[in-house]
Amino acid sequence: MSAPLSVENLSVVYRVAGGILQAVRDVSLSVQRGEVLGIMGESGCGKSTLAAAMINLLPVGAEIRQGGVRINGTDMLKLPPAAQRALRGQSVAMVFQDPMTAFNPVLTIGRQLADFAGAHDPARATPDRLVAMLARVGIPNPARFLDRYPHELSGGMRQRVAIAAALLMQPDVLIADEPTTALDVTMEAQIIHLLRDLRTSFDGAIVIVTHHLGVIAELCDRVAVMYAGEVVEEGTVDAIFHAALHPYTRALLACDPAVVDPSSGRLPTIAGRIPDLTALPPGCAFLTRCTMALPACHNPPPRVLLAEGRSVLCHRVQP
Amino acid sequence: MTPVLDLQNLSVDLPLGGFLSRARLTILQDVNLTVARGESVALVGESGSGKTTLARAVMGLQGMSGGEIRLDGQPVAGKAGLARLRRDATMMFQDATASLSPRLTVGYLVTEPFRIHRQPLPDPDRMARDLLATVGLPAAIARRYPHELSGGQARRVGVARALALRPRLVIADEPTAGLDVSVQAEVLNLMADLRRDMGLAYLIITHNLALVRHVADRVAVLYLGRVVEEGPTAEVFAAPAHPYTASLIAAEPKPDPRRRRADLAIKGEVPSVLRRPSGCEFHTRCGLVQDICRQNAPDLHPTTTGRLARCHFADQNQEQGDHHALEH
Amino acid sequence: MSSAVDDITLPARRGIGRALLRDPMGLAGLVLVVAFLAMALLAPWIAPYDPIALNVKAKFQPPSAAHWAGTDHLGRDLLSRIIWGARLALGISITSVGIAGALGLVLGLVAGYGPRWLDSALVLVFDSMSSLPMIFFALAVITVLGPGTTTLILVIVLVSFPSYARLIRTQTLSLSGADYILAERAMGAGPVRIIFRHLLPNVVGPMVILICMDIPVVIMLEAGLSYLNLGVKPPSPSWGNILAEGYNSLRQAPHIVVIAGIPLVLATLGFTFLGEGLRDVLDPRGAGRRWT
Numbered sequence: 001m002s003a004p005l006s007v008e009n010l011s012v013v014y015r016v017a018g019g020i021l022q023a024v025r026d027v028s029l030s031v032q033r034g035e036v037l038g039i040m041g042e043s044g045c046g047k048s049t050l051a052a053a054m055i056n057l058l059p060v061g062a063e064i065r066q067g068g069v070r071i072n073g074t075d076m077l078k079l080p081p082a083a084q085r086a087l088r089g090q091s092v093a094m095v096f097q098d099p100m101t102a103f104n105p106v107l108t109i110g111r112q113l114a115d116f117a118g119a120h121d122p123a124r125a126t127p128d129r130l131v132a133m134l135a136r137v138g139i140p141n142p143a144r145f146l147d148r149y150p151h152e153l154s155g156g157m158r159q160r161v162a163i164a165a166a167l168l169m170q171p172d173v174l175i176a177d178e179p180t181t182a183l184d185v186t187m188e189a190q191i192i193h194l195l196r197d198l199r200t201s202f203d204g205a206i207v208i209v210t211h212h213l214g215v216i217a218e219l220c221d222r223v224a225v226m227y228a229g230e231v232v233e234e235g236t237v238d239a240i241f242h243a244a245l246h247p248y249t250r251a252l253l254a255c256d257p258a259v260v261d262p263s264s265g266r267l268p269t270i271a272g273r274i275p276d277l278t279a280l281p282p283g284c285a286f287l288t289r290c291t292m293a294l295p296a297c298h299n300p301p302p303r304v305l306l307a308e309g310r311s312v313l314c315h316r317v318q319p
Numbered sequence: 320m321t322p323v324l325d326l327q328n329l330s331v332d333l334p335l336g337g338f339l340s341r342a343r344l345t346i347l348q349d350v351n352l353t354v355a356r357g358e359s360v361a362l363v364g365e366s367g368s369g370k371t372t373l374a375r376a377v378m379g380l381q382g383m384s385g386g387e388i389r390l391d392g393q394p395v396a397g398k399a400g401l402a403r404l405r406r407d408a409t410m411m412f413q414d415a416t417a418s419l420s421p422r423l424t425v426g427y428l429v430t431e432p433f434r435i436h437r438q439p440l441p442d443p444d445r446m447a448r449d450l451l452a453t454v455g456l457p458a459a460i461a462r463r464y465p466h467e468l469s470g471g472q473a474r475r476v477g478v479a480r481a482l483a484l485r486p487r488l489v490i491a492d493e494p495t496a497g498l499d500v501s502v503q504a505e506v507l508n509l510m511a512d513l514r515r516d517m518g519l520a521y522l523i524i525t526h527n528l529a530l531v532r533h534v535a536d537r538v539a540v541l542y543l544g545r546v547v548e549e550g551p552t553a554e555v556f557a558a559p560a561h562p563y564t565a566s567l568i569a570a571e572p573k574p575d576p577r578r579r580r581a582d583l584a585i586k587g588e589v590p591s592v593l594r595r596p597s598g599c600e601f602h603t604r605c606g607l608v609q610d611i612c613r614q615n616a617p618d619l620h621p622t623t624t625g626r627l628a629r630c631h632f633a634d635q636n637q638e639q640g641d642h643h644a645l646e647h
Numbered sequence: 648m649s650s651a652v653d654d655i656t657l658p659a660r661r662g663i664g665r666a667l668l669r670d671p672m673g674l675a676g677l678v679l680v681v682a683f684l685a686m687a688l689l690a691p692w693i694a695p696y697d698p699i700a701l702n703v704k705a706k707f708q709p710p711s712a713a714h715w716a717g718t719d720h721l722g723r724d725l726l727s728r729i730i731w732g733a734r735l736a737l738g739i740s741i742t743s744v745g746i747a748g749a750l751g752l753v754l755g756l757v758a759g760y761g762p763r764w765l766d767s768a769l770v771l772v773f774d775s776m777s778s779l780p781m782i783f784f785a786l787a788v789i790t791v792l793g794p795g796t797t798t799l800i801l802v803i804v805l806v807s808f809p810s811y812a813r814l815i816r817t818q819t820l821s822l823s824g825a826d827y828i829l830a831e832r833a834m835g836a837g838p839v840r841i842i843f844r845h846l847l848p849n850v851v852g853p854m855v856i857l858i859c860m861d862i863p864v865v866i867m868l869e870a871g872l873s874y875l876n877l878g879v880k881p882p883s884p885s886w887g888n889i890l891a892e893g894y895n896s897l898r899q900a901p902h903i904v905v906i907a908g909i910p911l912v913l914a915t916l917g918f919t920f921l922g923e924g925l926r927d928v929l930d931p932r933g934a935g936r937r938w939t
Contacts, residue, residue, distance in 0.1 A: 042499035043470065154588055155366070184365040184526055186585045189570035211499055214572025218579055237576040255504040257495075258529035258574050262553075266511070267504035267533065378833040405835035417826035422848035435836045480834075 002073035004172040004205040005054065005092070006030035010067030012046070012053050019278040023049040023062070025229040031173070031205035031222075036195070038220030038237065039209045042252070044274050045226040051177045051209045055092050056084055072172060090120050093166035097178040099158040102165075103150035109161055110146025117168045124168060136201075137164040138194055156187030163194065167202060174198075175207045180215055192218050213256050217241055222309060225249045228274050228285035235310040245312045248286045284315065292316060321392035322353040323488045323520045324377070324408070329386035331369070331376050331544075344592055346372050347544045349386070352522075354488060359514065359521040361535035361552070363528070363567065367589045369544035370524045371413075374490050377522070378410050390488075406436050408488040409481040413496050415473040419465035425451070425476050426461030432483040450479040454509060471502035478509065482517070490522045495530055507533055528571050532556060540564050543592060543600050546619060550626030558640025560628035562605045565636065599631070607632065666928045673924020679917025683910075687734040696724035698731040698884040707900040716906045719889070720896045725903065728884035729910050735885045736914065739796060740865035743803035748858050750804065751811025752851065756842050758812065759819025770816070773809040781806050785872065794877045803865050811854055818850040859922030863915035870911060886911055 012024040023046045031037045041047045052058050054069055056076055068075040071091050076084055088094075096102055104112060110130060118125035127146065134142035137160040150158060159179060166174055176195070180188040196219055199206060208219055216223055216237065223240040225233040225248065233246040244250045248270075253259065255268045272289040275281060283298040284290070290297065296315045304317045329350040335342040347369045354360045364370045375381035377388060379401045388395045388404070395404045409432075412418035419428055426447040433440040440446060448458040454475040465473060474494070481489050494510065495503040511534065513519055523535060531538055531552060539549040540563065548561040559565040566585035573580070587604045590596055596603050602612040611631055619629045622637055630636065667673040686693070695715075702722035710717045716725035758769040785802045792798045822828060823846070831841050866886070872878035873887025874894075881888050886907060893903030 042501065156588060184589075185528070185567055185570045186365060187588070188572065189580075189585065192572060212572065213500060213574040217574045217576045218572045220576075241574070241576050252500060253574070256500045256529075256574050257503055257507060257527075257533050258571070260504075260533070262532040266508050269504045269508065270501040375829075380829055380832055402835055405833060410830070410833045412826050412830055414826050418830040420827045420831065420845045420849075423844070431831075431836075432834050435831075435834055435840065 002070065003030040003032055004072055005207065006070045007050070007054065008068045008070065010050070010053060010069065011065040012049050012058065013063050013065050014049075014061050015063065016061070016278065021277045022229050022280060023277065024053060026067070027226075027229075027231050028067075029224055029231065029234070031207060033172075033203055033205055034199065035222065036199050036206040036208060036220045038216040038223040039207065039226060040211070040213065040216050040223055040240075041226035042211055042274075044228070044277070046229040047209045047211075047226050048177055050226070051094070051175055051207070054173075054175055054207065055088050055094055057088070057094075086120075089116070089171070090169045091171055092173045092175065093169065093171040095159070095162050095166050095174065095176040095179050097181050099155070099162035100150060102162055103158070105150055108147050108149055109153075113146075113161075113165055113168065116165055120169050130168075133164045133168055134161070137161070137167070138190070139164070154187070155183050156190060159183065159187075159191055160194065163191075163198075167198070170202075170204075172204045173207065174202070174204060175209070177209045178211070179208065181210065181212065188215070195219055213253065214258055225252070228280070229277060230285065230313060231311075232286065232313045233311070235306075239310060245306075245317050246286075246314050247290045247292050247316070251289075251291075284313075320356065322355045322389075323358075323391060324352075324354040324522065325389040325392070326350055326352045326373075326377070327387045327389065329373065329376060329388065330384050331372055331381060332384045343384070345544060345595075346592065347376065350541075350544075350546055352539055352546070352549075354520050354522050356487070357514065357518045357520055358537065359523065359535050361523045361525060361531040361538045362541060363526060363531060363538055364541035365526060365567075365589050367543070367592070368541040370541050371492060372544075373541070374410065374492050374522070374524050377404075377490060378408070379404060402436070406432075406484055407486050408490060409484075409486045411474075411477050411481050411489060411491040411494055413493040415477040416465055416468065416470065418477060419468075419473060421465050423464075424461065425463050425465070425468070428465075429461075429476060429480045429483060432480065436484060438484065446483075450483055451476075453482060453513075454479045455505075470498055471505065474498065474502075474506055475509070478506075478513070482513065485517065486519070488520045488522065490524070492524045493527070494523065494525070495527060496525075503530075510534060528556075528568060540567070543590065543595060545600070545629065546627070547601065547629040548627065549619075550624075550628075554624065554626060558637045560622050560626055560633040560637040560640075561601075561630045562607050562636060563601050565640070566604075566606070599629075601630075607636070667924050670924045670927060672920050673927065676917050676920025676922070676924050679913055680921050683733050683737060683914050683917060686730055687737045690731050690734045694724075694727035694730040696727040698723060698727045699882045700724075707896065709900070709902055710906075717900065717902050719892055719900070719903055723884075725889070725906055728889055729886070729907065731884040732886040732889060733910065733914075735796075735879060735883060736866045736869060736910075739799055739803075739869050739879075740862045743800040744807065744858050744861050744865055746800070747804045747808040748811050748854060751808040751813075752815055752847070752854065754808070755812040755815025756819055756846055756850070759816040760823050760838060760842050760846060766816075769812070773812050773816075776805065777809040777813075779806075785868075786877070789872070789877050794872075794880060796879055799869060799872065799878050803868065807861060807865075811857065814854055814857060815850050818853065819846055822846055822849055856922050856926045859918050859925060862918040866911065866914055866918075 007027055007029045010024055010027045014021040014023055027050060039047045039050060053064060056069065064077060068077055071087055076087055113130050114125045130146060131142045134145055139145055139160055180191050183191060192215060195206065210216060220237045223235065223237050224231045225240065225246065227248050233244065233249045240249060241253065244253060251270045255270060257267060260267050270289055275285050282300065284301045287293050287297045294315055301313050301315050303311055303313050304319050305311045306319065329347060331347040332343040332345045335344050350373060362370050362373065372381055376383050390404050390407060395401065429450045430440060430443045430446050447461045451458060451460055456472065456475050460472065468476060495506055498506060514521065525531060535552045538552045538555050539546050540561065542563050548555060548564045555564060556568060559568060570585055585604055590603055598614045598616055599612040602608045617629050617631045619627050622628050622633045624637065667677060700723065705718050705722040706720055708714055708718040714724050716729065718724055754769055758766045784806060788802045789798055828841060828845060831845055869878055869885065870887035870890060873885045874891040878887055879885035889907040890904060893907050897904060
């Protein structure tokens with residue numbers, strides 16, 4: 001059986017005034033049922049572009065240069081627009097950072113959930129089913145909840161409703177782009193717990209895109225670390241957090257204020273900036289910031305496959 | 320020694336709206352807080368706790384319904400008092416890019432405090448260069464416009480501008496919000512350096528506990544507009560006296576998959592200030608709630624170790640926290 | 648879907664001028680507007696004849712090598728009258744819209760950032776001004792003050808400033824809660840500095856667009872009122888007067904009306920296109936174009 005979601009050699013560019021900006025470069029990933037994949041990286045690494053490409057909803061100016069996005073084995077990018085729309089919502093669903101923008105402010109929650117479900121399959125739009133789904137995402141008094149408007153809800157509640165909406169059609173893949181970034185610590189913890197519970201009860205794949213290392217560590221089974229549009233390291237969450245091999249992953253983990261002992265004084269940092277994505281160097285993109293660079297690093301780094309689902313893009317790593 | 324900032328019974332309420340309605344909503348209630356010279360105090364709370372309102376009230380951007388603000392022991396009153404406050408205390412906003420006027424260059428923006436307070440500015444270009452150098456930015460940034468800056472650069476420009484008139488107090492509203500971890504580390508290091516070099520005092524408003532641990536000497540925890548716990552950061556984190564503080568600490572995601580939390584640290588949501596719970600306002604979410612908590616509101620009182628907590632069982636909680644800490 | 652591009656550092660926006668030049672409509676508008684401005688400014692040098700010199704012997708001549716656009720019922724050279732007419736048309740419209748714009752800008756800023764009572768008072772003024780039907784108001788003022796260029800400018804200013812003021816007020820109100828305005832207040836900046844240095848540059852954009860779109864309306868109004876003998880007094884070569892006189896001699900010389908209509912159409916198109924082009928470049932809602 002094919003994986004619910006697999007991305008194959010995907011490259012995405014933006015046409016900008018200064019030329020061609022390479023946002024995602026030759027990314028290959030796949031997620032299995034019941035698995036949570038974390039895509040981790042800092043601003044400009046291309047993680048949100050990758051997430052948008054996974055449901056082929058890229059912003060204006062973005063263009064897929066090569067590669068494919070397979071949903072249950074079918075390449076979505078090759079389907080006609082109507083078939084893609086049917087796939088979105090039914091097989092792949094997405095949850096955004098700010099759930100407020102995902103709702104229509106003048107319609108009640110119940111109406112929107114019913115419209116959304118009804119558009120794909122009217123049988124699923126019954127009030128009983130909606131109430132059951134809201135209860136499943138931990139909303140108290142779900143029956144009364146259907147009559148409320150989006151602005152009456154807190155950020156945490158809206159995010160729960162957004163997740164309920166995404167799950168209504170029982171998709172095979174749920175993609176969440178920074179699902180907790182707009183929330184307070186306590187709400188963040190609650191959403192993490194909800195997603196963790198869903199992993200066991202919902203028979204699909206979950207992709208979490210975030211820059212928050214804590215969220216990745218709490219929630220994910222496998223992690224892909226992105227830098228300058230590439231996946232520089234991929235592995236189990238334990239391998240990434242406890243046996244990272246790529247110098248960027250190590251540096252990133254080392255400078256998180258949540259990890260560093262407060263009594264140690266200064267926090268470590270990563271010197272320099274990400275390279276200009278419109279004029280990338282031929283060699284390793286991390287070279288100018290790397291403290292362990294070799295002369296060979298001026299050449300494109302090899303993707304070293306260490307095990308199934310464990311790879312590193314670095315000259316220093318030996319297979 | 321007189322503290323730089325001394326808030327005495329600071330209260331803020333807002334009109335509830337409605338035709339001819341005189342009802343008012345309490346946002347902040349009798350907040351007492353001091354920041355000593357060169358000290359760094361963090362104010363922690365969830366959204367709706369009133370922490371941003373407090374920052375705005377201190378800067379005179381939000382009217383107060385009661386209480387007093389003292390700067391260096393002198394009450395802030397009238398136009399002259401406000402002008403003095405806005406010269407000696409500056410504010411860093413949460414969204415650094417949005418807090419920079421979009422049609423002006425960085426060079427103008429960082430030197431603007433001199434123009435506002437009519438301080439001598441013989442060579443604006445040079446002053447801009449020096450201020451930018453203080454925060455580790457190249458002089459060329461002076462010619463850029465705010466939308467041309469990255470998040471980290473905008474944050475630094477905000478710091479440079481806040482430092483222009485050599486203030487003694489900086490109020491920082493979520494100074495690391497929206498920044499990547501590596502940039503967060505840079506900003507925190509910069510804040511630490513400036514504190515050491517210029518003797519700055521900080522009032523840091525945040526919900527990021529990692530940040531509090533790194534930069535704050537003291538921490539005050541705000542819940543529904545009241546301080547529920549206050550004390551030295553290390554002690555509060557080691558053995559919180561208020562269950563709310565304990566839940567906040569437990570809710571923080573740990574960047575280590577081997578230390579995943581098994582249970583939900585805190586249930587429910589912050590109650591609305593329109594319907595404040597009876598008794599202890601935290602009782603609706605507290606895991607240790609007793610009957611007394613539903614009826615009697617606890618005062619903010621000193622614990623056995625001299626910290627302040629608004630809980631009937633503050634001393635027990637604190638002891639348990641200490642035992643807990645010893646076990647690990 | 649903006650979140651997908653938020654994590655990409657985009658190069659700085661290019662200048663407004665260059666963006667306008669890349670937009671074919673904006674470019675066409677700019678060319679036409681510049682041509683009319685040149686015509687207006689250089690009228691004494693480029694007009695082949697005196698626009699009011701009579702030559703009754705040569706009346707109603709069709710276009711020829713001597714008179715490219717022909718002559719009118721008094722033998723005056725039409726091309727020269729049209730060129731001088733541009734001076735009048737643009738002079739009146741730019742002056743009046745400029746004054747109205749400046750007035751609207753200042754009043755809108757004060758209403759938007761000033762105290763509540765002042766805002767209420769000013770909004771009352773704006774609303775009552777714009778509730779007057781434009782053409783009847785214009786006729787009333789002209790009846791009282793008599794026709795002429797000054798009256799025309801006064802009428803246009805009074806009729807059009809409220810719409811600018813309201814636009815600026817709305818913009819100011821929405822910006823006065825912006826973080827950078829709060830930041831300026833927190834630094835101790837006073838209202839004058841905030842209004843003129845921080846609010847003004849951020850609210851004028853949409854008004855510039857509106858002004859561009861309004862200039863053709865004013866040119867048409869001037870032509871219309873002059874045609875009715877309520878605007879610029881003959882024999883001044885206003886486009887409205889040329890049209891009015893041409894209409895009287897429609898049977899003898901139909902070319903007059905046709906030729907006199909051309910500059911009106913072109914000027915209207917020019918300013919409208921320029922306004923449209925500016926809107927695409929300046930309007931924040933067009934920000935999607937930044938990614939392309």
